Amino acid sequence: MTTQPTPAPTPRTGRPAPAETSPDLLYSDTEDDLRAAVRSLLTDRADLPATLARAESGDPYDPALWTSLTAGIGAAGLLVPEKLGGQGASHREAAVVLEELGRAVTPAPYLTSAVVATEALLGCDGHSTESTDVAGLLTALASGHRTAVLALPLTTAPDAPLPFTGTDPEGAATTVRAVAEAVRADVLLVPRADGLYAVETAAPGVTVEPLTPLDLTRPLATVTVAAGSGVRIADAATGESAVRRGLLAGAGLLASEQLGLAEWCLEETVRYTRERHQFNRPVGSFQALKHRMAQLWLEVVSARAAARNAADALATGDPGAPLAVAVAQAYCGRVAVHAAEECVQLHGGIGMTWEHPAHLYLKRAKSDESALGSPGRHRERLADLADLPGPG
Known part of the structure; x- marks a missing residue:
């Protein structure tokens, strides 16, 4: 009996390299360490009551938190090459950061600056003969000194x-x-x-x-x-290509933010329904609520697969990245909204109050659903890319 040789481990993950047609949806040890660092920072510096208070003030940003996230952890430079002062990482690592920012509904210009604008500038770097300012701006963005x-x-x-x-x-x-x-x-x-x-x-x-x-x-x-x-x-020509590169990366990694948001909503809802008692029983033990949370869990798991596929396709330069991004955005936006709606409803009266953070997640989910293209637009794009027949 013949056996297939085991693929050599990849330097980034230490796991056997996946087949060319198979995306790597698992998290590497490096990505897990990055997640732990970002989550610890947000837990210490960006708790939800403080986020709500800042949002009410009209200025939701915490400059000290941004400095810690960018200069301290180096998250703003993940997509920037090392020669320009960045981390030389990939979209997979940036996706992990966005998952955590989504879980904490953190007000930070990470998606817009560290992903979309940075990717657009990377599309200009090396192609522009008009100015030498691109490299300098990328370096400043990577350090977090500018956005x-x-x-x-x-x-x-x-x-x-x-x-x-x-x-x-x-x-x-x-x-x-x-x-x-x-x-x-x-x-x-x-x-x-x-x-x-x-x-x-x-x-x-x-x-x-x-x-x-x-x-x-x-x-x-x-x-x-x-x-x-x-x-x-x-x-x-270069400018339009660069802008579309930035928008594509932004749409693909926005799915990871939506994933993090949906995961928090599900986990918080399960926690609350386990602790909230009615008729001397946890309300989470009622069959109707069990079914709703089980259905939501299935949706979140599927959203994780779609978001990770998009991040991996962008990281590897897969020609099918536009298709992966369209799939992720056609699905993850709806899941995030559904998870936030269930969080509000299954919390009962407290979920409808301004003091509870559920409304922050619902508003972010609704805003994200229309950001960088609506799910309907991405479904149309998906049909075009997959060469599916139109209606009628």
């Missing part, structure tokens, strides 16, 4: 038509609504007809007006940028 956001609405999907790809009227200012976490950003990455520009938020002619968002932990703003401001960091 950047794409000047696009939060709802922009990876395959959506991009604003400013046409010819702007000469001398006209650019106004974009619903830009996530622009109030926290130092630099705006602005797509224009002739390329991608890096614009300082403190520059003349730039205004950032806060909006009232559904999710108080992820502020939105209307951004106005005067024509001619900023430094061009990529030509039109």
Whole structure:
């Protein structure tokens, strides 16, 4: 009888390398250690009562927490190569950080700056002959000393038509609504007809007006940028490719944030229904509630597989990454909303109060569901990528 040779262990995980067609959905020891570090930090510095208090104040950010997360743990530089001051890690490790940030519904510009903007800049680095500022900005983002956001609405999907790809009227200012976490950003990455520009938020002619968002932990703003401001960091073709690269990575890793959110909601609901008694029995022992939580557990497990598949596809440069991202976003957004709704409902009266954090999770879940493309849009994209027939 012949046996197949055991594949050599991969340097990153120490486990046998998976087949080329099989994604690695398991967490490595390194990823588990990173999770433990981030969770410990958030437990000590970002408890839910403090998060709620900051959200009510109108300024949800904790600068000291961001410094600890970026400079202390090095999370902001996970996607940045070591030669530019980053960690040289992958989307898998960044996904772990986002899972923990989702579990704690932490107000931090990690998705927008350390993932979306960083990926867009990486798409320009090495291709831009217009400016040498890309490498310097990546280094600053990796250290956490600066943050950047794409000047696009939060709802922009990876395959959506991009604003400013046409010819702007000469001398006209650019106004974009619903830009996530622009109030926290130092630099705006602005797509224009002739390329991608890096614009300082403190520059003349730039205004950032806060909006009232559904999710108080992820502020939105209307951004106005005067024509001619900023430094061009990529030509039109490279800039559009870089922006789409950033949006694709953001959509793929947003699924990990949604996964973390759903896991917290499920675990908190199970804990509460085990402790809450009615008729001298834990309410969690009632069959109807058991069935609801069991169904939610199945959905969360499936969401974990979809999110990990998307992160692994992005990390390995799999040509099928757009398909994996479409699957993750078509599924994980709905699961996160369902988990948050069940958390509110199965907590009974206390779940409807402002003092309980369940509403923070529900609002983040609803906001995430429309971020970087709705589930419906991703289902349409999935059908196109898989060459499925349309209705009728």
